[in-house]
Amino acid sequence: MLAFCGQDKCSIDSSGRIKLSQRTMADFAEQPEGHVVLRCLPEGALAVYPENIYLRMRQGEPDPAEKAASSLLFRRTLRQFGALSQPDEISAQGRITLPLAYREHAGIKAGTEVVVVGVEIGLEIWSSERWAEELKRVNEHMLEKGEREMAADLVNRPNN
Amino acid sequence: MLAFCGQDKCSIDSSGRIKLSQRTMADFAEQPEGHVVLRCLPEGALAVYPENIYLRMRQGEPDPAEKAASSLLFRRTLRQFGALSQPDEISAQGRITLPLAYREHAGIKAGTEVVVVGVEIGLEIWSSERWAEELKRVNEHMLEKGEREMAADLVNRPNN
DNA sequence: TTGCATTTTGGTAAAAAATGGGTAATTATG
DNA sequence: CATAATTACCCATTTTTTACCAAAATGCAA
Numbered sequence: 001m002l003a004f005c006g007q008d009k010c011s012i013d014s015s016g017r018i019k020l021s022q023r024t025m026a027d028f029a030e031q032p033e034g035h036v037v038l039r040c041l042p043e044g045a046l047a048v049y050p051e052n053i054y055l056r057m058r059q060g061e062p063d064p065a066e067k068a069a070s071s072l073l074f075r076r077t078l079r080q081f082g083a084l085s086q087p088d089e090i091s092a093q094g095r096i097t098l099p100l101a102y103r104e105h106a107g108i109k110a111g112t113e114v115v116v117v118g119v120e121i122g123l124e125i126w127s128s129e130r131w132a133e134e135l136k137r138v139n140e141h142m143l144e145k146g147e148r149e150m151a152a153d154l155v156n157r158p159n160n
Numbered sequence: 161m162l163a164f165c166g167q168d169k170c171s172i173d174s175s176g177r178i179k180l181s182q183r184t185m186a187d188f189a190e191q192p193e194g195h196v197v198l199r200c201l202p203e204g205a206l207a208v209y210p211e212n213i214y215l216r217m218r219q220g221e222p223d224p225a226e227k228a229a230s231s232l233l234f235r236r237t238l239r240q241f242g243a244l245s246q247p248d249e250i251s252a253q254g255r256i257t258l259p260l261a262y263r264e265h266a267g268i269k270a271g272t273e274v275v276v277v278g279v280e281i282g283l284e285i286w287s288s289e290r291w292a293e294e295l296k297r298v299n300e301h302m303l304e305k306g307e308r309e310m311a312a313d314l315v316n317r318p319n320n
Numbered sequence: 321t322t323g324c325a326t327t328t329t330g331g332t333a334a335a336a337a338a339t340g341g342g343t344a345a346t347t348a349t350g
Numbered sequence: 351c352a353t354a355a356t357t358a359c360c361c362a363t364t365t366t367t368t369a370c371c372a373a374a375a376t377g378c379a380a
Contacts, residue, residue: 011358015338019357037162042302051162064281065209069217069241072203075279080298082279086166093340101167145314171368175328179367253330 003027005118009128014110016103017095024116024123025094034090036122038098040105044130046098049122054085098125106130163187165278169288174270176263177255184276184283185254196282198258200244200265204290206258209282214245258285266290 008021020028028036028050037054039047049057058081061067067074084105090096098108107127108114115131117124126134168181180188188196188210197214199207209217218241221227227234244265250256258268267287268274275291277284286294 013358014360017339022356042299042306054162063216065213065216066220068279068281069220075201075203076298078279078281079277079284079294080302082165083167083277083295085162086278087162091340095340097338099166101169141310141314148314173369177329182366251330255330257328 003118004120004122007118008116009113010116011113012098012103012108012110015097016100016110017097018114018116018125020090020094020096020116022094024118025090027118028090031090034092036088036090036096038086038088038096038102040084040102041124043134044106045127045134046102046106046108046125047119047122048088048096048125051087053121058085163190163278164280164282167278168276169273170276171273172258172263172268172270175257176260176270177257178274178276178285180250180254180256180276182254184278185250187278188250196248196250196256198246198248198262199241200262201284203294204266205287205294206262206266206268206285207279207282208248208256208285211247213281 004024004027006023008024010018010021012018028034031050035051037049037051039049039054041047061074064074064078068078086099086102088096088098098106103110106125107130108125113128115126115128117126117131164184164187166183168184170178170181172178191210191212193211195211197209197211199209199214201207224234224238228238246259246262248256248258258266263270266285267290268285273288275286275288277286277291
């Protein structure tokens with residue numbers, strides 16, 4: 001029921017772990033043994049997905065080995081998913097450890113504040129600064145789109 | 161499930177060996193044979209594939225002898241795989257020895273740091289510097305793609 | 321063939337890092 | 351304002367990593 005939504009602020013401890021809120025833990029509770037998949041997003045944040053969600057994202061190339069042998073582009077694709085995704089688990093106490101390489105990708109330093117954002121199919125973890133920028137960007141995009149909608153309404157359907 | 165993924169930093173000892181992480185060793189342990197194939201990639205890194213994956217890469221050629229007789233291009237392909245791939249094995253302690261010629265190809269000096277990268281069908285071993293460049297390139301590509309998506313969203317579907 | 325020197329391999333101990341748990345402080349709630 | 355719940359920080363334990371050393375294997379030359 002309305003899983004994975006809202007925002008939570010929380011802090012990263014010195015070994016790179018965050019404690020999830022009760023609500024968030026409940027959303028992941030169905031996962032066997034707390035297994036989830038962590039993924040680096042190009043926009044500079046980390047995503048946490050339930051395993052089945054990730055598998056659906058990654059559903060398959062028919063013959064990856066043969067393609068990898070001949071195509072550099074395809075090897076990059078494998079690299080992009082392989083290197084930037086890895087299994088992780090949520091501990092019994094609701095903590096999740098973010099590997100160093102992934103923290104660096106997301107611009108998250110140990111001891112700082114992060115924002116945990118629900119994205120309906122899973123979570124995203126943002127550094128506070130980047131999250132503020134992202135929110136701003138999304139908002140501006142929507143406004144711009146609205147402007148264009150208004151303009152189009154004038155042009156296309158003047159008698160409506 | 162989700163084998164060969166994530167990134168690990170580790171160092172090469174003075175005789176050119178690296179110690180794989182627990183997770184990586186487990187991924188190889190699931191493979192039918194203990195043998196692996198080492199391969200020099202044109203992008204300047206080394207790949208480590210389970211033997212069965214490598215065989216699948218190479219089984220695409222129906223009649224290599226006949227082709228080799230007539231095609232220079234094909235002979236170059238055979239050369240590329242023959243010379244730049246060789247069997248290797250992972251020791252009982254999870255260590256793998258990289259031959260000097262292969263290390264040089266990948267720009268890896270003894271005693272330095274390398275990054276072990278999962279690529280879903282196997283591993284890749286990169287020098288730290290080259291991996292940073294490769295990651296940057298992959299990321300910038302994805303970002304550029306994202307920007308174009310955003311732009312298209314404004315132009316194409318104003319009523320959406 | 322034999323002895324020496326060099327490289328390679330496996331093991332071990334010290335260091336570093338990850339993990340789990342507990343407690344104090346802060347925040348939310350009645 | 352008091353109580354309860356949550357959070358974050360800290361410390362002890364365990365695991366993993368790394369660097370070093372010894373034994374074995376290999377190659378070379380006398």
